[in-house]
Amino acid sequence: MNIVIKRAYLAPNKSDGKRILVDCLWPRGAKKQEAQIDFWARELTPSTELRE
DSSP states (O other): OOOOOOOTTSOOOGGGOSOEEOOSSOOTTOOHHHHTOSEEOGGGSOOHHHHO
């Protein structure tokens, strides 16, 4: 199994497989339909306090 890291702003490819967003904030300006994110793993990200 290969894991490829990409920016959420990049257009999805057919070869991408499952797309998982690991960030507590949705990318600014990215539309949910166009990003085609399969799962948003907010619980895996650092807290707001830790980020700041």
